[in-house]
Amino acid sequence: MDDLTFHAETLLTHSGREHNQMGGTVNVPVYRASTLLFPTVSALQSVQGTLNTYGRHGSPTTRSLERVLCDLEGAAGAMLTPSGLSAVTTALLANLQPGDHLLMTDSVYDPTRAFCNKTLKCFGIETTYYDPLIGADIAQLMRSNTRVVFVESPGSLTFEVQDVPAIAQVAHAHNAIVIIDNTWGTPLHFASFKHGVDVSVHAATKYIVGHSDVLMGVIMTTEEQYPKVRAFYKHLGISVSSDDAYMALRGLRTLAARLDRHQSNALAVIDWLKCQPEVESVLSPALPGCPGHELWKRDFTGFNGLFGVIFKPLPESAVSALLDGMNIFGMGYSWGGYESLIIPANPSAYRTATSWNAHGPLIRFHIGLEHPKDLIKDLDQAFGRLRKLNNR
Numbered sequence: 390m391d392d393l394t395f396h397a398e399t400l401l402t403h404s405g406r407e408h409n410q411m412g413g414t415v416n417v418p419v420y421r422a423s424t425l426l427f428p429t430v431s432a433l434q435s436v437q438g439t440l441n442t443y444g445r446h447g448s449p450t451t452r453s454l455e456r457v458l459c460d461l462e463g464a465a466g467a468m469l470t471p472s473g474l475s476a477v478t479t480a481l482l483a484n485l486q487p488g489d490h491l492l493m494t495d496s497v498y499d500p501t502r503a504f505c506n507k508t509l510k511c512f513g514i515e516t517t518y519y520d521p522l523i524g525a526d527i528a529q530l531m532r533s534n535t536r537v538v539f540v541e542s543p544g545s546l547t548f549e550v551q552d553v554p555a556i557a558q559v560a561h562a563h564n565a566i567v568i569i570d571n572t573w574g575t576p577l578h579f580a581s582f583k584h585g586v587d588v589s590v591h592a593a594t595k596y597i598v599g600h601s602d603v604l605m606g607v608i609m610t611t612e613e614q615y616p617k618v619r620a621f622y623k624h625l626g627i628s629v630s631s632d633d634a635y636m637a638l639r640g641l642r643t644l645a646a647r648l649d650r651h652q653s654n655a656l657a658v659i660d661w662l663k664c665q666p667e668v669e670s671v672l673s674p675a676l677p678g679c680p681g682h683e684l685w686k687r688d689f690t691g692f693n694g695l696f697g698v699i700f701k702p703l704p705e706s707a708v709s710a711l712l713d714g715m716n717i718f719g720m721g722y723s724w725g726g727y728e729s730l731i732i733p734a735n736p737s738a739y740r741t742a743t744s745w746n747a748h749g750p751l752i753r754f755h756i757g758l759e760h761p762k763d764l765i766k767d768l769d770q771a772f773g774r775l776r777k778l779n780n781r
Contacts, residue, residue, distance in 0.1 A: 397461060397577050398645045404460040405453035405638065419635045420448035446623070450631040454638050455607075458597070461576035462589060464609035468622045469629045469637075473572060473592020474500050476606030478508070480568050480588050481537065483621035484614075487513035489536040494551065495742040496521040496544020498570060502739060518742035522680055524552040531563040540586075541570040542579075543681070546736045546753060547745070548672045548697060550681025553688065557585025566614065572596075572725075576609075577644055578691045587614050595725025596693065599640040599647055603633050647727070650758050651694035657761035658754070658768070662698055665772055669749055672697035694756035695724050697734065700749040703775070708733055708750050711775040717759055717767040724755035729764055731755075 395403075406417060423444040427433040440446045447455075447469075455467035470476045481504070485491060493505055495518040505516040519530055521544050538560040542551040557567045566587040571579055575596050581589040591597060593605040610618050659676070662668050673696035674685035685692075700708075712720060718731040734753045737745040756764065 400457065400460045401577075401642055401645055405457040417450055417453040417635070417638065419631045420450045421631055422448060445626065445628040447628075448631045448634075450638070451629060451634040454634045454641070457638070457641060458576055458607055458609060462571075462609055463580055463582045464589065465612035466610055466615035466619060468608045468619060468627070469593075469634060470606035470608065470622075470627050471629055472604050473570075473590070473594055473606040474498075474504070475627065476590040476592070476608045477501050477570060478504050479622055479625060479627060480590050480608050480618065481505075481509070481539070482625075483618045484537050484566060484568070484588070485509065485512075485514050486536075488534060489514050490532050490534045491516045492527065492530055492535060492538045492565075493518050494521045494539060494541050494544060495519060495740055496547050496549050496736075497539065497541050498545045499739050501539075501541075501570070520743050521549040521551050523556075525555040525559055527556050528559045528563075531559065531565065535560075535563060535565045537568055538565055539568045539570075543573050543674050543685075546697060546734045546751065548674055548679065550674045550679075550684045550688075552681075552684055553581070553584045553586065557587075561585070573693065573695060574689060575644065575648065575693070577648060578689050578693070581609075582611060584688060587611050588618065592725075593637055594723065596644060596648065596651075597641050597725075598637045599644065599726060600636070601723065601726030601728060603636045603640075605629055605633055605637055647758065648691060648693055651756060652692055654758070654761045654764065655692070655694045655696060655754075655756040658756050658764055659696065661765045661768065667700055667703065667772065667775065669699045669701045669747070672699065672751075693725075694729075695754070696756075697751055697753050699747045699751050702749045703779075705750075707775050707778050708752070710778040711771045712752075714774060715767055715771060717764060718754075718771075724753075726755075727758045729755060729757035729759055 436442050451469055458467050470479060493516050517530060538556055540551045540553055542553055560567050568588040569581050569586045571581050571589045572592045572595050589609045591607045593607045659671050663671055672679055674682060675692045718729045720732055721730050724730055732753050734751045
């Protein structure tokens with residue numbers, strides 16, 4: 390849509406559709422194609438170097454999804470990848486060369502950390518991890534060869550909100566770029582490019598798709614970054630199917646409505662959890678007292694269903710008693726779908742620049758679209774199992 394003054398809910402409904410009105414269809418069709426045919430040599434030659442030469446470079450379906458995402462987050466261009474991790478790794482490799490230095494938040498998604506510690510290290514790229522709450526003091530860690538500062542806000546498992554504008558100002562003053570993993574914020578709740586970000590990556594698998602049935606990532610960039618990242622992306626041979634892009638588009642159309650429900654459900658569950666004597670604290674950027682809460686109020690327009698709960702000291706058997714036997718909550722290493730999930734987590738196994746000092750176990754919750762009273766009933770029974778074991 391040409392008029393970017395529309396509200397996000399309107400963009401979600403209409404963006405990416407205006408170029409395709411064939412047959413009056415509301416949804417963009419699935420274009421399955423590997424080969425594109427041209428009637429003449431001049432027509433064949435006219436598209437060389439463009440995105441219209443071969444199916445791997447995209448289709449009307451994939452480009453419609455890219456267009457909606459760009460409109461939502463304010464990006465100049467977007468690229469779809471087969472997973473969130475592939476979006477992260479492609480964005481990093483497009484901007485780093487042997488001998489370069491990377492600053493990486495210590496609260497980063499662990500597979501991203503593994504990529505830095507293993508693959509980037511093999512390529513001669515050094516990574517320094519930093520306190521996610523460092524803000525403008527990141528200037529102390531900048532080097533002459535620092536090319537990328539990577540932020541993830543809020544952080545994985547521990548949900549610290551970073552001062553992205555302050556970090557971006559420092560990075561740009563040192564000729565470095567900022568890459569953000571914006572999966573938690575989504576294009577709806579964190580306008581990354583307005584806050585100084587150069588490249589935004591998402592695990593579209595999560596809230597963008599929203600239905601736990603498609604693996605996908607997305608890279609979005611500024612106008613300056615787009616040619617370089619797109620060229621590298623093309624050279625890697627990355628692509629996604631039009632079928633997956635169609636599913637992602639269908640999920641994306643309801644993003645605003647789903648996030649509203651995730652948020653209201655999460656608030657109800659959090660209010661209940663805070664009253665349980667076994668709970669030490671709840672980690673959610675929307676709660677006063679959580680690390681970066683004031684930054685969240687300043688920079689974000691909402692939150693979602695993902696948060697952590699620190700329990701008072703419990704034996705491992707008590708945690709198992711709590712988690713085993715859930716009726717609604719599932720245990721699985723993902724989030725962002727319509728279903729509620731619950732898993733134990735241990736940030737101390739990953740941190741290197743900071744320490745995790747909680748005395749009790751951490752459990753990560755994703756609150757789905759079920760009725761909150763049913764979710765609370767399921768949790769009440771789980772806490773009953775925990776108490777029964779502890780009182781033996």
